[in-house]
Amino acid sequence: MEILDSREGLKSLLRDWRHHDEHIAFVPTMGNLHKGHLELVRRAREHAERVVVSVYVNPTQFGPGEDYETYPRTLERDTRLLRTAGADALFVPTDETMYPMGLALATVVSVPGLTENFCGASRPGHFDGVTSVVARLFSLVAPDVAVFGQKDYQQQLVIRHMVRDLSLPLRIVTVPTVREKDGLALSSRNSYLDEAERNIAPGLHRTLAATGRHLQDGKRDYQALERIGLEGLEAAGFVPEYFAIRRAENLEMPDRDCDELVVLAAARLGKARLIDNVVVTV
Ligand code: AMP
Numbered sequence: 170m171e172i173l174d175s176r177e178g179l180k181s182l183l184r185d186w187r188h189h190d191e192h193i194a195f196v197p198t199m200g201n202l203h204k205g206h207l208e209l210v211r212r213a214r215e216h217a218e219r220v221v222v223s224v225y226v227n228p229t230q231f232g233p234g235e236d237y238e239t240y241p242r243t244l245e246r247d248t249r250l251l252r253t254a255g256a257d258a259l260f261v262p263t264d265e266t267m268y269p270m271g272l273a274l275a276t277v278v279s280v281p282g283l284t285e286n287f288c289g290a291s292r293p294g295h296f297d298g299v300t301s302v303v304a305r306l307f308s309l310v311a312p313d314v315a316v317f318g319q320k321d322y323q324q325q326l327v328i329r330h331m332v333r334d335l336s337l338p339l340r341i342v343t344v345p346t347v348r349e350k351d352g353l354a355l356s357s358r359n360s361y362l363d364e365a366e367r368n369i370a371p372g373l374h375r376t377l378a379a380t381g382r383h384l385q386d387g388k389r390d391y392q393a394l395e396r397i398g399l400e401g402l403e404a405a406g407f408v409p410e411y412f413a414i415r416r417a418e419n420l421e422m423p424d425r426d427c428d429e430l431v432v433l434a435a436a437r438l439g440k441a442r443l444i445d446n447v448v449v450t451v
Contacts, residue, residue, distance in 0.1 A: 170256055195310045202224075207250060220258075229302060230302065235292070287420070317341060323433070372406075373436055380394050428450060431446050431447070
Protein backbone atom coordinates (compact mmCIF):
# COMPACT_ATOMS: atom_id res chain seq x y z
CA MET A 170 0.00 0.00 0.00
CA GLU A 171 1.36 3.38 -1.03
CA ILE A 172 1.16 6.18 1.55
CA LEU A 173 1.07 9.70 0.15
CA ASP A 174 0.72 13.14 1.66
CA SER A 175 1.32 15.37 -1.37
CA ARG A 176 -0.63 16.22 -4.50
CA GLU A 177 2.39 15.37 -6.65
CA GLY A 178 2.85 11.89 -5.19
CA LEU A 179 -0.83 11.11 -5.56
CA LYS A 180 -0.91 12.47 -9.08
CA SER A 181 1.94 10.34 -10.35
CA LEU A 182 0.48 7.17 -8.80
CA LEU A 183 -2.94 7.90 -10.33
CA ARG A 184 -1.38 8.64 -13.70
CA ASP A 185 0.31 5.27 -13.63
CA TRP A 186 -2.94 3.44 -12.79
CA ARG A 187 -4.91 5.36 -15.41
CA HIS A 188 -2.24 4.51 -17.96
CA HIS A 189 -3.07 0.85 -17.33
CA ASP A 190 -6.81 1.54 -17.69
CA GLU A 191 -7.46 0.81 -14.03
CA HIS A 192 -10.57 2.24 -12.37
CA ILE A 193 -10.40 3.97 -9.01
CA ALA A 194 -12.76 3.71 -6.06
CA PHE A 195 -12.33 6.21 -3.27
CA VAL A 196 -13.23 6.10 0.44
CA PRO A 197 -12.85 9.41 2.28
CA THR A 198 -12.55 9.14 6.10
CA MET A 199 -11.36 11.06 9.12
CA GLY A 200 -9.43 8.05 10.42
CA ASN A 201 -9.71 6.21 13.75
CA LEU A 202 -10.95 3.43 11.54
CA HIS A 203 -13.41 0.74 12.58
CA LYS A 204 -15.22 -2.12 10.86
CA GLY A 205 -17.69 0.31 9.27
CA HIS A 206 -14.88 2.05 7.40
CA LEU A 207 -13.36 -1.31 6.46
CA GLU A 208 -16.68 -2.42 5.03
CA LEU A 209 -16.59 0.68 2.79
CA VAL A 210 -13.12 -0.39 1.62
CA ARG A 211 -14.38 -3.92 0.93
CA ARG A 212 -17.30 -2.56 -1.08
CA ALA A 213 -15.01 -0.11 -2.91
CA ARG A 214 -12.97 -3.09 -4.10
CA GLU A 215 -16.08 -4.49 -5.83
CA HIS A 216 -16.28 -1.40 -8.02
CA ALA A 217 -12.71 -0.82 -9.19
CA GLU A 218 -9.28 -2.35 -9.61
CA ARG A 219 -7.73 0.28 -7.30
CA VAL A 220 -8.91 1.58 -3.94
CA VAL A 221 -7.74 4.88 -2.46
CA VAL A 222 -8.60 5.74 1.15
CA SER A 223 -8.04 9.19 2.58
CA VAL A 224 -7.56 9.98 6.25
CA TYR A 225 -7.96 13.68 6.92
CA VAL A 226 -9.50 15.39 9.94
CA ASN A 227 -10.96 18.33 8.08
CA PRO A 228 -10.95 21.48 10.25
CA THR A 229 -13.65 23.26 8.23
CA GLN A 230 -16.42 20.79 9.11
CA PHE A 231 -16.05 21.28 12.87
CA GLY A 232 -17.86 24.14 14.57
CA PRO A 233 -16.49 26.24 17.45
CA GLY A 234 -16.47 24.19 20.65
CA GLU A 235 -16.67 20.87 18.76
CA ASP A 236 -14.09 18.11 19.01
CA TYR A 237 -11.62 19.04 16.23
CA GLU A 238 -8.62 19.17 18.62
CA THR A 239 -9.53 16.01 20.51
CA TYR A 240 -10.79 13.94 17.56
CA PRO A 241 -8.92 10.59 17.85
CA ARG A 242 -5.92 10.48 15.51
CA THR A 243 -4.64 6.91 15.19
CA LEU A 244 -2.71 6.86 11.94
CA GLU A 245 -0.41 3.94 12.74
CA ARG A 246 -3.28 1.65 13.57
CA ASP A 247 -5.32 2.95 10.61
CA THR A 248 -2.41 2.19 8.28
CA ARG A 249 -2.18 -1.38 9.59
CA LEU A 250 -5.91 -1.94 9.18
CA LEU A 251 -5.95 -0.57 5.64
CA ARG A 252 -2.98 -2.73 4.63
CA THR A 253 -4.83 -5.80 5.88
CA ALA A 254 -8.03 -4.67 4.16
CA GLY A 255 -6.14 -4.47 0.88
CA ALA A 256 -6.34 -0.75 0.11
CA ASP A 257 -3.93 0.25 -2.66
CA ALA A 258 -3.19 3.77 -1.46
CA LEU A 259 -3.62 5.81 1.68
CA PHE A 260 -3.79 9.54 1.13
CA VAL A 261 -3.01 11.54 4.29
CA PRO A 262 -2.90 15.13 3.13
CA THR A 263 -1.59 17.93 5.31
CA ASP A 264 -3.69 21.08 5.75
CA GLU A 265 -1.39 22.79 3.22
CA THR A 266 -2.03 20.04 0.68
CA MET A 267 -5.78 20.31 1.13
CA TYR A 268 -6.01 24.11 1.38
CA PRO A 269 -2.99 25.49 -0.54
CA MET A 270 -4.31 29.07 -0.42
CA GLY A 271 -5.04 28.87 3.30
CA LEU A 272 -8.42 28.56 4.98
CA ALA A 273 -9.28 32.24 4.65
CA LEU A 274 -9.04 32.12 0.85
CA ALA A 275 -10.40 28.61 0.37
CA THR A 276 -13.25 28.14 -2.12
CA VAL A 277 -16.44 27.00 -0.42
CA VAL A 278 -18.82 24.52 -2.05
CA SER A 279 -22.25 24.80 -0.50
CA VAL A 280 -25.40 22.77 -1.13
CA PRO A 281 -28.53 24.73 -0.17
CA GLY A 282 -31.83 23.27 0.99
CA LEU A 283 -30.89 19.75 2.04
CA THR A 284 -28.29 21.08 4.47
CA GLU A 285 -30.59 23.39 6.39
CA ASN A 286 -32.27 20.89 8.71
CA PHE A 287 -31.22 18.13 11.07
CA CYS A 288 -27.42 17.90 11.36
CA GLY A 289 -27.16 21.12 9.34
CA ALA A 290 -29.29 22.97 11.89
CA SER A 291 -27.48 21.49 14.92
CA ARG A 292 -24.05 22.06 13.37
CA PRO A 293 -24.09 25.32 11.37
CA GLY A 294 -21.49 25.31 8.58
CA HIS A 295 -20.78 21.60 9.00
CA PHE A 296 -22.05 20.52 5.58
CA ASP A 297 -20.27 23.39 3.81
CA GLY A 298 -17.08 22.02 5.35
CA VAL A 299 -17.95 18.50 4.21
CA THR A 300 -18.88 19.40 0.62
CA SER A 301 -15.91 21.72 0.28
CA VAL A 302 -13.38 19.10 1.40
CA VAL A 303 -15.05 16.25 -0.50
CA ALA A 304 -15.11 18.34 -3.70
CA ARG A 305 -11.37 18.98 -3.21
CA LEU A 306 -10.68 15.30 -2.58
CA PHE A 307 -12.73 14.31 -5.65
CA SER A 308 -10.72 16.76 -7.72
CA LEU A 309 -7.39 15.36 -6.44
CA VAL A 310 -8.27 11.66 -6.62
CA ALA A 311 -10.59 11.82 -9.67
CA PRO A 312 -12.26 8.54 -8.71
CA ASP A 313 -14.77 6.62 -10.83
CA VAL A 314 -16.69 5.68 -7.69
CA ALA A 315 -16.77 7.13 -4.16
CA VAL A 316 -18.14 5.15 -1.24
CA PHE A 317 -20.00 6.62 1.73
CA GLY A 318 -21.79 5.16 4.76
CA GLN A 319 -25.53 5.20 5.30
CA LYS A 320 -24.89 6.05 8.94
CA ASP A 321 -24.39 9.65 7.81
CA TYR A 322 -27.63 9.59 5.84
CA GLN A 323 -28.01 13.32 5.29
CA GLN A 324 -24.33 13.60 4.32
CA GLN A 325 -24.58 11.02 1.52
CA LEU A 326 -27.69 12.78 0.15
CA VAL A 327 -25.85 16.12 0.22
CA ILE A 328 -22.85 14.59 -1.60
CA ARG A 329 -25.15 12.98 -4.19
CA HIS A 330 -26.79 16.39 -4.76
CA MET A 331 -23.40 18.06 -5.21
CA VAL A 332 -22.23 15.38 -7.67
CA ARG A 333 -25.43 15.63 -9.72
CA ASP A 334 -25.58 19.40 -9.71
CA LEU A 335 -21.92 19.89 -10.66
CA SER A 336 -21.99 16.96 -13.13
CA LEU A 337 -18.97 15.48 -11.41
CA PRO A 338 -17.89 12.41 -13.38
CA LEU A 339 -18.23 9.77 -10.67
CA ARG A 340 -20.76 7.48 -9.08
CA ILE A 341 -21.69 7.49 -5.39
CA VAL A 342 -22.22 4.19 -3.59
CA THR A 343 -23.87 4.14 -0.16
CA VAL A 344 -23.11 1.22 2.16
CA PRO A 345 -25.50 0.06 4.93
CA THR A 346 -24.51 0.93 8.50
CA VAL A 347 -22.24 -1.56 10.26
CA ARG A 348 -23.35 -2.14 13.86
CA GLU A 349 -22.22 -3.70 17.11
CA LYS A 350 -24.12 -6.85 18.10
CA ASP A 351 -26.42 -4.75 20.29
CA GLY A 352 -27.35 -2.48 17.38
CA LEU A 353 -25.14 0.52 18.16
CA ALA A 354 -23.82 2.00 14.90
CA LEU A 355 -20.01 1.85 14.85
CA SER A 356 -18.57 5.34 15.12
CA SER A 357 -15.20 6.88 15.85
CA ARG A 358 -16.98 8.92 18.50
CA ASN A 359 -18.25 5.88 20.45
CA SER A 360 -14.93 6.02 22.32
CA TYR A 361 -16.28 9.13 24.09
CA LEU A 362 -18.89 6.97 25.89
CA ASP A 363 -18.23 5.79 29.45
CA GLU A 364 -19.46 2.38 30.54
CA ALA A 365 -22.89 3.52 31.70
CA GLU A 366 -23.42 5.57 28.52
CA ARG A 367 -22.27 2.66 26.37
CA ASN A 368 -25.07 0.57 27.91
CA ILE A 369 -27.65 3.24 27.07
CA ALA A 370 -26.32 3.91 23.54
CA PRO A 371 -28.00 0.98 21.69
CA GLY A 372 -31.33 2.54 22.72
CA LEU A 373 -30.93 4.97 19.82
CA HIS A 374 -31.11 2.23 17.21
CA ARG A 375 -33.78 0.34 19.18
CA THR A 376 -36.00 3.43 19.15
CA LEU A 377 -35.45 4.04 15.44
CA ALA A 378 -36.14 0.38 14.65
CA ALA A 379 -39.34 0.42 16.75
CA THR A 380 -40.55 3.44 14.77
CA GLY A 381 -39.68 1.60 11.56
CA ARG A 382 -41.83 -1.33 12.68
CA HIS A 383 -44.77 0.99 13.46
CA LEU A 384 -44.50 2.40 9.94
CA GLN A 385 -44.40 -1.08 8.46
CA ASP A 386 -47.46 -1.97 10.52
CA GLY A 387 -49.31 0.79 8.69
CA LYS A 388 -49.14 3.64 11.23
CA ARG A 389 -49.04 6.97 9.37
CA ASP A 390 -49.32 9.63 12.08
CA TYR A 391 -45.75 10.74 11.56
CA GLN A 392 -45.89 13.54 14.13
CA ALA A 393 -47.16 11.24 16.86
CA LEU A 394 -44.47 8.66 16.03
CA GLU A 395 -41.78 11.36 16.16
CA ARG A 396 -43.04 12.53 19.54
CA ILE A 397 -43.02 8.97 20.90
CA GLY A 398 -39.48 8.51 19.55
CA LEU A 399 -38.21 11.70 21.19
CA GLU A 400 -39.85 10.79 24.50
CA GLY A 401 -38.39 7.29 24.30
CA LEU A 402 -34.88 8.68 23.82
CA GLU A 403 -35.32 11.10 26.73
CA ALA A 404 -36.63 8.34 28.97
CA ALA A 405 -33.58 6.22 28.11
CA GLY A 406 -31.21 9.02 29.18
CA PHE A 407 -30.38 10.72 25.87
CA VAL A 408 -30.61 14.43 25.16
CA PRO A 409 -32.19 14.22 21.70
CA GLU A 410 -31.52 16.84 19.01
CA TYR A 411 -34.00 15.58 16.47
CA PHE A 412 -36.06 12.51 15.67
CA ALA A 413 -37.75 12.72 12.30
CA ILE A 414 -39.58 10.69 9.69
CA ARG A 415 -38.91 11.97 6.17
CA ARG A 416 -38.95 10.97 2.51
CA ALA A 417 -35.85 8.81 2.02
CA GLU A 418 -34.92 10.41 -1.31
CA ASN A 419 -34.71 14.05 -0.22
CA LEU A 420 -35.63 14.43 3.49
CA GLU A 421 -38.80 16.32 2.63
CA MET A 422 -42.02 15.88 4.60
CA PRO A 423 -43.69 12.65 3.51
CA ASP A 424 -47.36 12.39 2.68
CA ARG A 425 -49.34 9.34 3.73
CA ASP A 426 -48.67 7.54 0.44
CA CYS A 427 -44.89 7.85 0.55
CA ASP A 428 -43.40 4.34 0.42
CA GLU A 429 -39.68 5.03 0.98
CA LEU A 430 -39.12 6.61 4.37
CA VAL A 431 -36.12 7.30 6.54
CA VAL A 432 -36.31 7.68 10.31
CA LEU A 433 -33.32 9.69 11.43
CA ALA A 434 -32.15 10.90 14.80
CA ALA A 435 -29.32 12.65 16.60
CA ALA A 436 -28.91 12.59 20.36
CA ARG A 437 -26.31 13.53 22.90
CA LEU A 438 -25.09 11.09 25.48
CA GLY A 439 -22.49 12.64 27.78
CA LYS A 440 -19.65 13.95 25.59
CA ALA A 441 -20.79 11.98 22.54
CA ARG A 442 -23.19 13.12 19.85
CA LEU A 443 -24.66 10.02 18.22
CA ILE A 444 -26.54 9.86 14.93
CA ASP A 445 -28.32 6.95 13.33
CA ASN A 446 -31.17 6.15 10.94
CA VAL A 447 -33.23 3.36 9.46
CA VAL A 448 -34.68 3.29 5.97
CA VAL A 449 -38.15 1.77 5.72
CA THR A 450 -39.95 0.61 2.61
CA VAL A 451 -43.66 0.43 3.41
P1 AMP B 1 -15.86 9.40 9.24
O1 AMP B 1 -14.46 8.93 9.30
O2 AMP B 1 -16.61 9.19 10.51
O3 AMP B 1 -16.00 10.77 8.67
O4 AMP B 1 -16.60 8.44 8.22
C1 AMP B 1 -16.05 8.14 6.96
C2 AMP B 1 -17.05 7.34 6.19
O5 AMP B 1 -17.36 6.15 6.90
C3 AMP B 1 -18.41 8.07 5.98
O6 AMP B 1 -18.86 7.81 4.67
C4 AMP B 1 -19.28 7.43 7.01
O7 AMP B 1 -20.65 7.47 6.68
C5 AMP B 1 -18.76 6.01 7.00
N1 AMP B 1 -19.12 5.30 8.24
C6 AMP B 1 -18.91 5.72 9.51
N2 AMP B 1 -19.43 4.83 10.38
C7 AMP B 1 -19.98 3.84 9.65
C8 AMP B 1 -20.68 2.63 9.97
N3 AMP B 1 -20.91 2.26 11.23
N4 AMP B 1 -21.12 1.85 8.95
C9 AMP B 1 -20.89 2.21 7.65
N5 AMP B 1 -20.23 3.33 7.29
C10 AMP B 1 -19.79 4.14 8.28
